[in-house]
Amino acid sequence: MVIWTLAFGCCTIPIVGWVSDRLGLRYVREWYSSLVIALAFIPYILLIRLVARVGVVVYPIPSLFHSILTVDMVSVFFILPILIVGFASSIYSTSYMSHDTGLNSYYTLLSAMILGMIGVVSAGDFFTFFLFWEVMSISSYALVAFRKDRWEPVEAGFKYLVMSSAGSALMLSGIAIVYGIAGTLNFAGIALAMRTPVLASDPWLILAISLIIVGLGIKAAIAPMHTWLPDAHPAAPSPISSLLSGVMIKTGVYGLLRFYILFQTLHAYWSLILSILAFLTMFIGNLTAMFQTDIKRLLAYSSIAQIGYITFALSIGTIQSISAALLHVFNHAMMKGLLFMAAGAFYHATGSRDISVLEGVGRRMKLTGVILSIGLLAIAGMPGLNGFVSELLIVSAAIQQELYLQAALTIINFVISVAYYLRLLQRIMLKEPRSDLSRVEEAPATMIAGMVILASLCVFVGVYPSMFISISELAGRVALDIGSYITSILGG
Amino acid sequence: MYEAILVCSVALIAVALYGFYSKRHMIKMVISVEILVNAANLLLIAFGAYRAPGYVELLPQSLAILSISSAGGVTAVALALILAVYKVYGTVDVRKLRRLRG
Amino acid sequence: MSLPILIQAVLTPIVLAPIVYLAGRRLSHHVGWLAFAILIHSTAMILMVAGSEYLEVYSWVPRMGWDIGFKLDGLSLPFALNIAVLSTVIAVYSIPYMEHRIGDRPGEYGSYYALYLLYAAGMLGAVLATDLVEFYIFYELMLIPSYLLIARWGYGERERIAFMYFLWTHIGALALLASIVAVYWVTGATSIEVVKTILRNTRIPFQLEAGMATAMLVGFLVKMAVLGLHVWLPHAHAEAPTPISALLSPAMIGIGGYGVIRIALSFFPRFFTAYSLPIALWAFLTMLYGGLMALSQDDIKRLLAYSSISQMGYLLFGISSVNMLGVSGSILHYLSHGLGKGILFMIAGILIMQTELRSISRMGGLASKMPLTALSTLIGFLTLIGLPTTSGFISEWMIFGGVIRSSLASGSMDKLIVAILGLLATMLTAGYGLWTVRRVFFGSIPKHLEEVREGSVIALTPIIALAILTFVIGVYPAPILDRLTQTVMLSLNLG
């Protein structure tokens, strides 16, 4: 089991850390935590095979009443980027965080956060969902504000904490109301209960949905609830930024997807809300990103925009669009993880995140520069890299549903985003350095290794998307097939 | 009876939201979070009772307990952060925390 | 499955690009020869199967029905040949030029040639592609390296211009993408041949067809830089490093024309027949506008850039005829424009290298100092003017013949008038061409050019090679024309 591996890691990392500190061994803790995450791949692969065979795997959690983990294709698809980006950022942290103190707690929190995210996407009822949600959230609060003696992480962390915990509470209220209506916290049970059309216009249900959308929306940084993100993501240490931007906000998306499926009588309304929010998010993200001077802040806004695309794809609600959204979740995790790591590498080397200071730094740090270019081109939707494939699928899903206006708006957003990605590329890679960068050196090997993992996946998916397209399509099909979901969990 | 509790908890939600945008003291913000969590807990308990009158419904109550404990964790982190903010900024006025913008 | 020949031609440069990059550090500017060798290989691969129609298909994303295929038929042959030959000879030309441009920074040669190879491979892939998605990927793949090449080694405000270039063509490409997606949902296929058959056999509403065709046309015409969509071109072509200008203008922008013929025209013949006159008019205006603008330029590369706009007008003009003669003429014109403009841009580079000048008004009398250059310039312009015995004539008469035939066939007097006006616009080409030759090479030599010498042999050899090719095709076009007209007639169903 993936979760148990990580939970084991959470428990043992502080011990290993403490022991190695005592013995004066360097990097043992770092390598240990990377190893734990890497080990999680083994149960993950077994899990995939199981899911492929069975469809939905149900694990009861002992000693917690009725709480279960249910893993289907969608969950499996979400776990993959979490593990990959988690592993990459863990390796990356080895040198990136080497000057910080309190690393025991850092790595513990890191694996707790990964644990939380995996738990969220494999939860089978609201209890489990909320449990892991809080594990993930609390560890991320702590990680954002990890360098707590500086002003930026503290301010951003506090804003993040207040907004996000308010979001959790709002979501919990929604969950409570849903429980009141359905009488169960189990997803399958709720789905079964929600099949009754009478419920569709129950005001309480409407309140519940609103609360849940807002609660998840805050986590997923859907505009106008995104305001914590541009603060928190740049403020966090770069490996954490890449985890936050790359995968954590996607748990919100996962929640939206899951609940979208559960409340199947409400699809039309849900789609309406989501599509409105999606375009708001896209435009705000893209337009605001345009003139950012801080590289990580720019990337943060770009994440908002990407969430907009994903939300839009969700709002269409066909198999094609859901699978496009899933593929984009994966792709965006790779690209954005990569970009934040590259930005972090520049920050690590120059001590600045200001783009005007970083101008031309790609010439000094060639490898990092090339990796950054891959990421930027991928996210700008260049064919041959992964971003293109999923963006193409999103647009084509929209056109298939004859949503021409929406497709056009999305394409306009692609164009706008290309502008700033390209400008960033140009300034980092091509300009003559404006400030003195002569002492800047290439990033350390472990940081490069973390980035290379993600970059090679970007290229691989771009060149050979076949496998990922089929998996995501399968996942999309499974996601929408609510009937067999209910049967396989509740039986009969 | 249940309706009263429900209305009460919705009112709590409103109060919390009001607190979020009117209070400048950071601890008051955290208290607003607590109020919001309590509103949710109240809803859970109320619905638990509503679904099974006269019994103790395990599921919602355990969820409520979970949420109380997690809120405790959140509050702890929040208070630590407030302390850090006070060290760095010398104030606990949330409107002074406006260096990150634009 | 046939032998993997064309895939070699396209993928070898891509795969070897990193090696060239690494070798660049060691070999400095000599790495150009390595790039040359790689491109020679690609050219040889293409020539090897140039004899007849040749098709390779590899499965890529079977779930979505996407394939990777490469097809060399009469239609893609002139394009592939032009791209292969031009990029090969310009690789040689780049050696002295980039030595001049980069100078003593050996690290940069590697990146230049690596990008150069990617660029060439992108263009080749685009014209050989058999699948819409594949086509689109290559279509964009040629954009990135060229963008980087301009932004890195261009002149003037190169970053802003490269950016503008990228954005314009990318917007065009997205319009194309939208159309491709729409076509996919209408037909359920992405293979060009299959889509064509399906579209031919189903009656889709004309409005839908017109919408898709328009989006597609706009996408391609941005790349062709016809009037109104041309804003990026004069800047990009003028400020790019000259070898890249010599690929951008003769090889790349014409791929827009290829797209129109191969994809838009074969998918939506009804649309093109219905809107033949407006398209012809648009093309005519492009010719006129480009010619007039060229007339008023003082910067030699800018002049050539505007001339390219004008020449793309010819291409579109031929396409607007929607018959075998005109369309074949357009394709051949791509080739002859490629040869002519390739020569001219390389000459511009030689002038820049030898005189450090770009302003025509500051040159003069150079014919006695650089006779070979003068002769080649004349040949280049004569090809554009369409003088018989150069390939330009063959293509131009076919274009105009096609338009006149279609106007006579449809009995449209307006179109005949446009055709005659279009032919009159060729006068402008003669005007700016010969005038430029006169201003640059004839007359007395100004003082500051007394010391100028002939360009280096390495730089002149590619030019002369192209000049010879121009005449060969001009005198004996049958080998190309034979396949071309057959393919155009059969595959596009044009009479």
Next chain:
Amino acid sequence: MMEAWLCWLTPICGALLTPILARLGHKVRDYGAVVFSLLAALFASRLIPIAVEGKIIWERYGWMPIPGAPVYVGVLVDPLSVIMANVVSWISFLIMLYSLEYMHGEPGLTRYWFLMNFFIGNMLLLVLSDNLLQMFFGWEGVGLCSYGLIGFWYRDDRKYWVGTPPDEYPPSHSGMKAFITTRMGDVGMLVAMLAIYSYSGTFSIPELQSNTMWASTLMESGLLTPILLLMLLGPIGKSAQFPLHEWLPEAMAGPTSVSALIHAATMVKAGVYLVARIAIIAASLTHIIGFESFHTFFIVVAWIGGFTAFLAATQAMVARELKKVLAYSTISQIGYMMLALGAAGITANFVEGLTAGIFHLVSHAVFKASLFLASGAVLHVCETKYMDEMGGLRKYMPVTFTSMLIAALSLSGVPPLLGFWSKEAVLKVCFETGDVALFVLSAATAAITFFYSLRMISITFLYPKSKHLEELEAEGLHIHEVSPIMWIPYCLLAFSTLILGVLGRLVEEFFHESLSHIIAAGHLEAVVESHGVGFDPSIASLLASVSALVIGGLPGYWFYVARRGDPYSIVEGSVILKAVWRFLWNRWYINRLYYILFVNIPISLAKIMNRWIEVGFFNGLQYGVSLITLRLAILVDRFMEVGFFNNLQYGVAELIARICRSSRYLQTGSLNINMYQVSIILIIILLILLVSMGVL
């Protein structure tokens, strides 16, 4: 028909070999080039028997495989092409010979020999071609060579400049002008060719002659005459006929041998040749689609010819440069040929008109080549191009004088020289058309021709020695006869005009005989009614030529040979005459008009467009609109900096930038406001849901 192929291939090969021969030495290159032109001439003469027998040989091979309408490469050997080929190749050979000495020591001779031989090859290609497209190759090839040779002295030394003062043009400009002007005609011709091709699916001349479908289809759509007239534009340009005649006077900037070869004897005749070809095709088709269908075309040809003849002749009266007199005279004489061909189509007797045209073509080629070569010798000796800087050369250069006199008299149509017979034939056909105005015009031209010929000869040879020559002698330069290798060619030509002149009638008969074969091969005689002519044409034309000689000769003799009056003072004295003089001197102001129309306007238009549209459309808009209303202009003024194409982009970019910057204000940084947003969106979602579900 190997000879026919070799005839045009040899000089082209020779041209291509020139750079290689140049490596072997100057002598090899020079003599080699001449040998190649001799070979061409020999091959051409081997074709003569075919013409005598009146056979037609047609050979072709595949060239451009266009489905349904393939294009071939071929030769067509018939009397017309044989006559042309012989004239071209032999005169070319003589001129090449002459060049050996004339061009001796010039820099850039490799280029010269290359272009000369290339020219000869292309000219022969044009003549022998069996289809229009291939002919067009030769057509443009000779144009290109002409461009290169006019601008031979491309460095534009002042002494080579020609043109009407005060706006003189350097050689490189003249070359360009020639190319572009003729090109203008070619465009029209290309349209016509392509239109015919679209209908007939062939370019082949014999096929066009035998297949009549295309003509009747064109006829029905009413396009036949327009297309033929477009076709005519090509010959008009190449043969320097009005209105595209303005390039030829400037073409004199090239070396004289070039002027002799290209701008007098051969290339300018290409147009006449093509018109003759069209005329033959038309004649073959008349029985199908009727005579009337071609009537307009022929009338236009005749009038263009007649008018050009007169126009150029008047200009020749006042020219100051020796070569320009000859240039104008060339234009004028070609006008005669056109006139004859046009008249041929109008009159009853087609063959007669054709014969007259071709006969005049041949005789003109001979005497004009002689004149040019001789004048080249004079220029060579006197080192000036102005006639009034010569004078008294009769003493020094007797051979040149004699041959030039013979040729000039032949030009004027003095019996029994060749020119007399050919001109008389033209006048006769012209009379037969029944168009009096045309006839009078051509007769008047004949008179003027004699006048300026006399003027030219006497100013150059008979007038007292000019100051310029005295200065030259003072500098130690000896004025003397030129070397034999130079004078042999033009003496030979002058001699042949004399000999052929004596045999005049016979020559005409021969032409008539062989050309009638072609028409016969085209299946018919022109079945046309004779127009009402109340007078015997032969007598009329004889009368006209003689009286023209008298009318033109007397004043010429009076003023110039006998020098009884001073023409300059007479012109100076009279206001009207002075105005006329200025009008002629400025070439009827046509040149100036053309420059305004086709050079100044397009270039300034381009500049204006560049400034107003390319740089700022709205600027231009403002400019135009301000004339209409000031108010609107002020409005547009706001967009001053936001131009159309370029500036639209900046405008949009600026707009986007503004939106982007304003969107950043959404990120207030205040937690209170952030939470406020959350609450608001919660309420909004709630409201949307409630409304859309119909609860509210």
